Amino acid sequence: MAGAPIGRRSHGKHYWQSNFIKRVFNPIKRKAAQGWATPYTFCHTMATLLLQAGVPVKVVSERLGHEDVMTTLRTYAHVMPNDQGRAADTMQALMRAAKKP
Template sequence: MGWRLLAATGMRRGEALALRWRDVDLDGSRLQVRRSLGVVKAKGAGEQLVEGPTKTGQAGGVHIDPDTVAALRTYRATRGSLSPELVRDAALVLGNLDGSHRHPERYSRRFLEQVVQAGRALGEDQLPRIRLHDLRHTHATLLLAAGEPVKVVSERLGHASATITLTVYQHVHPGMGRQAADRFAALLRG
């Protein structure tokens, strides 16, 4: 469910791993992104998982599509059948079965392992090796390519400004230049 959630919302990994059920409004098709999970390495104490503010320090809301709402409903019901503790308001949406946080770096590593495994099954040349964060890039790039206003995409991603969205996430793909030329010619023709 987590990887789908990241792809469907463009959330950062830490934001998704800190998401709690109280932040999920399935009836309103909306998530509240309030916190982010990070790894802190302390001298002599090893690693600690720490929830803190989002990257920008601002909470924000993200609308979710009907298919993702349905998937979250099913996921919640499945987790609730394992233990009612896993679906309480304070419970982590993407937590471990014991209710604890998933380790962000291990979560990314597991994603990459699944991509590699799928690539082997399909044939190495059929699936590029992608990182978990690439789901965020894909989310933003597809929305921008579909003509979604940059301000809307920027708000979905939780960026402080639309400039960040354009600079980091708007990728130019083959054929986009031709499409721009064709659209411009159509505008001139009236």
């Protein structure tokens, strides 16, 4: 449905009412009109955005139709550079919580 909201942001506005179209969709649409974008381009963009947003790799892999998660990791590991830091921070928080009486 054209113009339908695709989800809600944390402040309650729909993505379509935000800068999403201007900042993300329109540049892709212009590239597509130039013959630059293909269906693969949109899949790659979706996967990249989902992984950067913290969606689990297994979920993204299933949405892409990959046979296994390793295919997704080989292709998209570069878009998840903060995962090691996030894992270390989470472990540190868990250890601190375990120390408290």
